[in-house]
Amino acid sequence: MSPRHPTHRLSALLAVALVVALGLAACTRQEPEISVNEQVPAAARTEEEPADGGEENDGGGGEDSGDAVAIEAIDIDYVGVPDTVPAGDVTFALNNTGNLEHNIVIEELGDELVTEAQGGETAEGTVTLEPGTYTLYCSIPGHRSTMEEVVEAS
Numbered sequence: 001m002s003p004r005h006p007t008h009r010l011s012a013l014l015a016v017a018l019v020v021a022l023g024l025a026a027c028t029r030q031e032p033e034i035s036v037n038e039q040v041p042a043a044a045r046t047e048e049e050p051a052d053g054g055e056e057n058d059g060g061g062g063e064d065s066g067d068a069v070a071i072e073a074i075d076i077d078y079v080g081v082p083d084t085v086p087a088g089d090v091t092f093a094l095n096n097t098g099n100l101e102h103n104i105v106i107e108e109l110g111d112e113l114v115t116e117a118q119g120g121e122t123a124e125g126t127v128t129l130e131p132g133t134y135t136l137y138c139s140i141p142g143h144r145s146t147m148e149e150v151v152e153a154s
């Protein structure tokens, strides 16, 4: 593989840009936290990874990420999906240790996108689950056949 084809790099950049754009569009509740961080030299700045997943709460309970239902995504499967979760506001933390993008969609909520994560990233999303049975799946084309789990909220 020689780097003779700059179009490959361009394609990769476009793909990244597209993914970022999609991600931003989907995460409407993300807040632009720029004011303070922008003044920190890039070298001194840590990557903006939500290390312990804190700041993306919707203002509901403050620090409820400790109660998050942690699900790992690999290529191509979910790992560690519990059989049951407590009904009510449920935060899912998707830890994507694969290379592909993965997400969590809940069929019974009108195929609501709970959260999505690029390879190597972790993302959280909170949904309100009435007691019942829910089907979680990854809506990336081709993934659902191996990424679908049933969860009971009670």
Ligand SMILES: [Cu+2]
Pocket (backbone or CB within 6 Å): 076, 101, 102, 103, 138, 139, 140, 143, 147
């Ligand atoms: Cu997937």
